[in-house]
Amino acid sequence: MHGTVDGFSYGLVTPLVAYLMACLGGALGLRCTTRALLVTQSWRPGWLALGAAAIGSGIWTMHFIAMMGFSVAGAPIHYDKPMTYASLGVAITMVGVGIFIVGYRGATGTALFTGGTITGLGIASMHYLGMAGMRFNGRFEYNTLTVALSVAIAMAAATAALWAAGQVRGFLWSVGASLVMGLAVTGMHYTGMAALSVHLHTAGAPTQGDSPAGLLAPMLIGPLAFLCLAGVVVMFDPLMVMGRPDRAPERTGRGAPARPAHPVHTVQRPPQRPRRKVAAHESRTPQNR
Template identity: 75%
Template sequence: MQGTVDGFSYGAVTPLVAYLMACLGSALGLRCTTRSLLVTHSRRPAWLALGSAAIGSGIWTMHFVAMMGFSIHGAPIHYDGPITYASLGLAIVMVGIGIFIVGYRGATGTPLFTGGTITGLGVASMHYLGMAGVRFHGRFTYNTFTVAASVVIAVVAATSALWAAGRVRGFLWSVGASLVMGLAVSGMHYTGMAALGVHLDSVSHATGGAPEASVLAPMLIGPLAFLLLAGVVVIFDPLMVTSRPDWTPVEHKPGVPAAAVPSHADRRPALHGGHRPEHHGHPTPQNR
């Protein structure tokens, strides 16, 4: 028989908290990706790996916070542990592949398209594998067109976010990109849930309802702790927060002699009109 579902059992609380989790994971991941572009090649993998884990954990946490508000009338909900945790690993690995492609090949052209597509497919795969771990007395069916729309949303969102990570340097601009990414990830989730149909095996006398917090809370502790740790890294890394330089450090360019490396004074940003402040050679006390 056809089951009745409710995706908002707790009202606007779960969608709002889920959105914040998506924004947090996106913000930390994008800042780590941006930071990787400002360091030497030897340190780049660590920042990219941290960014991948942050985005993957944020997406996974967002999904299961939103699932706290999902209920099926007359069918208690449980989760298959291995499949549920496999969805977390899948999200981190696929997001990581996309981020590493952009981190090493650049956020333009083919690398951006390839990295964004893989990352978006990772977001969508995490969602549908996580749903495959839901256990109840029945089965899910999906509307193919709506599922395809959710995948497109995920790919476009991921590509836009990776483009922002490679292009945007200002902190506020990065926050804006994270808010957009969080909105797109949440939109992908609820679009995927809109594609859902529920068929119950038999009429149950159980009340059903959303999963108890005691079931989902242990699953969320690890990813939340990781997001907190990643946040601490961001806070205590000044370049991560500001990351203002739009130039590539000259000393990192091959074939440039040390004498040609400009001083810090030469790296001052240009004023309006393209002119730098000039020193007019006022005599110092030693020259008088």
């Protein structure tokens, strides 16, 4: 028996809030990735890891805020917590792999394509693993072509975002890139939901249960707190906000810019007294006079 699906139980509230969370996670992650390209090798892993966690948490939070508006008539939904949190781990890990590739190889050519592909697959894996963690009296079925389209959107969005992070063009550029990334990630989510159809089991009468908001709200506290903490880090690092190096970066490795560990100090020589021109008659020796 086909189930009646409602993806907008709260109207436009959940899509808009989900979009804002995707933008927030994307903005923080892009700023951290940009900052990683401006520091020395010793600091780079920390900034890249923070960027991966920010993007992964933002995407995961976006997904489950959007799922607060998802319901199936006559079939209360529950969530398997281990699988739900596993989807968060998959998102952070795969996004991290893509970001580290771009952070060390540069946002061009093969490295950009590889990093964007892995990051996009991480976004899609998080989505469908999170959907697999839903429990109700029925099963999901997906349209293969629509699923493939959603994965392609995720890969294109991730590649564009990593390319933007490598440009290092300042705060407004990153804001625009994060808005585009949020739109693409949210579009990927609802494209994947459009591929979904629900089949309910005929055995058992419809039952009542907790609302999706009541089930998901406690799970979102941790990732939301982390995003707020990452936002504080951004606020207290003006260089990361503006995306401008305090000195010209040097080329190290294979195309990745990095700043020198210490500023180069030049030795100031004391000023020399100008030489006085000696007249021809003064240069004569007493013997020549």
